[in-house]
Structures are given as structure tokens and as C-alpha cells.
Amino acid sequence: MKSAEHAVVGAAVSVPAALVVFPDAGTAVLAGVVLGGVLLSVFVDLDHFVVARGVTGDWHNLARAVRNPRVGLVEQEKVFADIDGGLRRRRLFSHHLVGGVLTLSLVLAGVGRLAVFVAVVLYAHVCCDYLRDLDYA
Template structure:
């Protein structure tokens, strides 16, 4: 999915998940919502690391940074020469497992919130990769 699509889904999922965390103050809930929104978008930065491992250089990242319109609007042009579908789902799961596991030591509700946001992100990516959405 594109970043804007992940942001839209992340905003809704984060809002619903925050609604089930009444033990947090309003400002903490807003902070969690922002965290969920950002997480749902920026977890995709792992794609650049995968592309680097596959092609041997950082040209995908430098190209995206040199033309932010492509990075945010025409994202299908960011990785035209490399397929990273399976690897990106795997890295999302690995990042999610480490992040959720680490957060569980700090705050179980925040860890659960993180797991929900990342779960929906991976489901959306899987639906898009399979041609369903």
C-alpha cells in the first residue's frame, strides 16, 4: 500500500484502539494516536534496507529523497527494479515482534496497541500483494 493509504488506515485503527484504552489521559491517548499513525507509515522504511541488500547500493533511498513527490505520491516508482514483497512482510513481522516484545516490559497496553497497528498494516500489505485490495 502507499503511505497515504497506510496513514488513513493507521489513523482509523489507532483511533479505535485508543478508544479501548481508557486508563490513559486524553493527552496520552492523543500521543498514542499520533504514534500509531506514524508507526503505520514509517514501518515501511525497512523496504529501503531490503532493496539495499538485494541490489548492493542505496540508490532507491537517494532517489526517493531527491524527489519526495515520488516517495509520497508515485511510490510504485520507488522500487521498479526489485521485488521485495515477501521480504517486507517478513521484516514487518520481525520488527513488530521485537518492538512489541520490548514494549511489553514497559507497558503492556502500549505493546498491545502497537501489535494491533502493525497487524493491520501487515494485513493491508498482504491484501494488496494478493490483489484483493
Template sequence: MRSHEHAAIGALCSALAAALLARGRSLPTKLALWTYGLLLSVFIDLDHFVIARLKTGSWSYLTRAVRHPIWAFTEQESVFPDVRMKLERLTSHVLIGGALVLAFRPASRLLATFSAVVVYAHVLADLLREIEVA
């Protein structure tokens, strides 16, 4: 799934989650949650570069994306042309989501739950895209 698609899903999911989970909280708090959710829904995919590094032993995919960020966002299908990582990327998203929940839970039940909802939506969107492609 492309970044702009994850951004759209993340924006909608974060708005709904902030409205439902942060009832009674201030508007700035809800906006901060929404912003966090939007960023999380897009930037969780940076783990793909770590997976590519583990599989190939090279950071070349990351360095190419950093040198050509417009290409990396507009031609996402060609960022990892020879690296297969379907199961690994979904697994890493689940692990990241779990780690966020565990890290945030002692300090903020709201942030832990919100993170779980956003990562769940991201993984579900990826799974649905995989089913569509198959």
C-alpha cells in the same frame, strides 16, 4: 499499498485501539498513542529501503527518495522498479512488530499491545492488497 492508504488505515486502527486499550487514560495519552500509531503505520515501510540495499548492494533507492520526496510519495510504484521484495517486506514488518512488542513490553504493556495491533493492521492491509493485485 501507498503511504496515504496506510495512513488512513493507521489513523482508524489507532483511534479504535486507543479508545479500547487506553480506557480510563487521559486524552493527551490517547492522542499520543494515536499519533504514534499513525506514524508507525506509515514509516514502518522505510524498511523497504534496507531490503533494497540488501538485494542490490546500493543505497541509490534511498538517496533518490531523499532527493525527491514528493516523487517518492506520489509515484510509489516506481521507487523500486527492479527490486522484488513481496515476501521480504512482509517478513520484515512482522519482525519489526515483534521487536517493538518485546522492547516495549517490560516498560508498558499498553504500548506493546498497541504496537502489535497497528503493525498487524498494516501487514493485513498489505496482504489484502497482494490478494487483490494477484
């Protein structure tokens, strides 16, 4: 999915999740949590560049996105156009790793409610990626 689509899904999931997980929080805290959820839903995709680096052996995909912001922000399908479909499986696996490590880290840090919120947001992100990939199967 594109970043804008993940932002919309991130907002749609973050609002009810924040209200359920943090029922006693004030408006400012809830707004901050929702904003964090939207940003997490978008920026977790930066792991794609690490995966692409592992597949190709260099950072040319990241360089392409940085050199041409239009490709990185609007024409995102061109960022990894030179990599076969195996990248999809690897990036979904990396999302699971990121989500698991981040959630466990938050639990161990004693912020279990935030861990639940993060897990919900990332679960929605991965589900959307799986659904999008069905179009390419």
C-alpha cells in the same frame, strides 16, 4: 500500500485500539497515542529501503526517493520499480521482524499495554499489505 493509505488505516485502527487499550487515559494522551499509531503505520515502511539494500547491494532506491520527493511521497510505486516481486515477500517478513522485536521490547520494558497497541497497529498494517499484494498476484 502508499503512505497516505497506511495513514488512513493507521488512524482507523489507532482510535478504537487506543480507547480499548487505554480506557482511563485523558484526551491529550489518547491523541498522542493515536498520532503515534498513525506515524508507526506509515514509518514502519522505511524498512523497505533496508530490504532493498540487501537485494540490490546499494542504496539507489533510497537515493531515488530522497532526490525526488515526488517519487518518495506521491509516486511511491516508482521507488522500487527495478526490483522483482521477491521484495514484497521480504518486506512483509521484515515487518513481522520489526513488529515482533518492537512488541517484545515494550513488554520487557514493562509497558505491556503499549506493546498491545503497537502489535494491533502493525498487524493491521501487515494485513493491508497482504491484501494489496493480492492485487499483484
